[in-house]
Amino acid sequence: MxxxxxxxxxxxxxxxxxxxxxxxxxxxxxxxxxxxxxxxxGNAGMIVPSHIIPLAAPGMISKGIGWMFSSKSPFYIHPRLDYKLAQWCMLFFKAANEKQVKRSIPFLKNLSLLSKALYQEFKMEHPESAIALVEKGLMMAYQTDAVEKEEVEFAHLARKYGLEAEILTPEDIKKVEPNLELKARGAVLFPGDAHLDPGAxxxxxxxxxxxxxxxxxxxxxxxxxxxxxxxxxxxxxxxxxxxxxxxxxxxxxxxxxxxxxxxxxxPMMGGKGYSFIQENKPEISQATILTEMKVAVSPYGNQVRFGGTMEIAGTDQSINLNRVKGIFESINRYYPDFEAKFPDENQIWKGLRPCSPDxxxxxxxxxxxxxxxxxxxxxxxxxxxxxxxxxxxxxxxxxxxxxxxxxxxxxxxxx
Ligand SMILES: Cc1cc2nc3c(=O)[nH]c(=O)nc-3n(C[C@H](O)[C@H](O)[C@H](O)COP(=O)(O)OP(=O)(O)OC[C@H]3O[C@@H](n4cnc5c(N)ncnc54)[C@H](O)[C@@H]3O)c2cc1C
The missing domain is CATH 3.50.50.60 (FAD/NAD(P)-binding domain)
Known part of the structure; x- marks a missing residue:
């Protein structure tokens, strides 16, 4: 056979x-x-049933155009003469509408919930795996009015689809993150999300x-x-x-x-992103997305991984240090007391997310x-x-x- x-x-x-x-x-x-x-x-290892909106969504286009002009922004399409890229962008723009997003939500949600259940089963079947599935939810922390409005609106939408979403005040955030200040005007916590150590x-x-x-x-x-x-x-x-x-x-x-x-x-494009690990000091306890900068924070006890940026880059795998600086500068912008050290180049991990246009x-x-x-x-x-x-x-x-x-x-x- x-x-x-x-x-x-x-x-x-x-x-x-x-x-x-x-x-x-x-x-x-x-x-x-x-x-x-x-x-x-080396990715952020988040298990996210809350992510029911695909990348191609209304609002991404105007935001994307704004971000194009900053070398440290979280999303970037490298402008170049390339038929494959032009075709991908055209399909992305076509898919970024309410109707398509509404159609996608139940499919993504069911796939995510099935996956989360399979991870729980996997952890029970293989207790020796040490994948460290931490089921403490994911917090979306925000600093600006505009993002607060979007996140709160999204929390209501997620509830409409049967997902749990808690809107947290700065006082609530202190209880979730007791060891250091998280500078945010609020956050949404999705208790059904989880994170794990992808390398393990x-x-x-x-x-x-x-x-x-x-x-x-x-x-x-x-x-x-x-x-x-x-x-x-x-x-x-x-x-x-x-x-x-x-x-x-x-x-x-x-x-x-x-x-x-x-x-x-x-149609497929590589969406390049970076991550690096730091000593977790003072300790960050909660898996969080720093929403304005789209930086993922994944704590694993005495270590914490920071990851982010989405650079539509074909299959180019070079490291753009400006984008890494964007992630690094987000750390103290949100956690002013965290003892952040800029990583050596050989400690920077990069990966190409396989991105379909819709x-x-x-x-x-x-x-x-x-x-x-x-x-x-x-x-x-x-x-x-x-x-x-x-x-x-x-x-x-x-x-x-x-x-x-x-x-x-x-x-x-x-x-
Ligand atoms: C910074 C960052 C953070 C992320 N955070 C998260 C997160 O928190 N949660 C989450 O769910 N996802 C996250 N992701 C996304 C996630 O990492 C990817 O979606 C996932 O790893 C893709 O897995 P894959 O198996 O499809 O592709 P890959 O892991 O890229 O594997 C594809 C394999 O195919 C091989 N291959 C390709 N072509 C050929 C060929 N012709 N012949 C032989 N071999 C070939 C390659 O060598 C490669 O090993 C993140 C990604 C990045 C970059």
Missing amino acids: KPTLIIGGGIVGLFSAYFLQKEGIEVTIIDRTDLKDNCST LYGFLKKYLEAKGVKFQYNTQVLGFEKAGQKVNAVLTDQGKIEAEKVLLCGGSWSGELAKMLGFSL GLPYIGLAPGYSNVLVGSGHSMMGISLAPATGKILAEIHQQKNTAIEIQGFEVGRFD
Whole structure:
């Protein structure tokens, strides 16, 4: 029997392998790197059922244009002459409307809630995993009138969709964050959100899958496919041909290139972001987003990770220190007493979020193929949504009904 090949060993590929091996499927993961580092290892690790609005939303365009003029802003599209970028921007603008956002909310919410439940199950099944799933919610802290209005409006919307949201005064914030000042005029706390250590999760999953017999083919780049009608029979790599029963495309920001080799369109851009770890002093207790600057703060006991910026950058992976400075300067703007130290360049982590133009992932069968599945485009929610994506792909692989409706994630929607 030929194996199912998963192209891409990021978190989506690993969780797909996890649920496939539970079904008794023979799996090989192919990755062009040694899997020491990708977008899934150093991110903020937030599990966010509260994030029911996709990135492409009304208001993002005017905000985005404002941010374009600051080298330290949280969102930036690198202007350049590039057909792929122009096409992606056009689709982004088209999707950023009320109707599309309203249609997306139930799909995103159900995917997120399924994922959160799967993380809880995962933690119970693998108490040894030390993924440190902290179920203390996520706080959106704000300093300005304008953002307060948006966040409070959003809290009401989230409640309308059945999610818990608490509006906190500065006095309430002091109780949540007792060890140091958080300079904010208020915050919204989403108690249903959580956070974890993405590196610990990633390392555990990889080891666990190896022990369960999942094969890893490292340093192997996929260059093409051997097709016959609606099927792919083999994957062509720089290390030779590998036969396949079925194929899963989980190539993160590079999934668009893989789709192109198969003759369908999967618009995708890398959304570059950075993070760095600091000694947590005085201790920050609560996972928080510093909303004006879109900086994520993930505390892990005596360490804390700060992450942010979204630079639509194709697949360029260079470090732009101005953007890192933007994250760094946010720390004392919100936590004036925190002992922040600018990180050395080798301590700055970077990752490319795989961004679809409408902010929704691609999950399901590839158009025109009966044995190719896609799990990609999760943008800033790949850690959050990976377990549910892996479970759904395993269900489709086994021709079972999926646990939730997935029409919103149709792979061929831009084909
Ligand atoms: C600063 C920052 C903070 C973030 N915070 C959060 C957060 O708090 N919560 C959250 O849910 N998400 C967060 N994210 C987003 C999350 O990290 C991503 O959505 C997720 O890691 C994407 O996983 P992936 O498996 O799709 O892709 P990746 O992790 O990029 O993996 C794709 C893999 O495919 C391989 N590959 C590609 N092409 C080929 C080829 N041709 N041949 C072989 N291999 C190939 C690559 O080498 C790579 O290893 C954050 C991201 C950043 C940058």
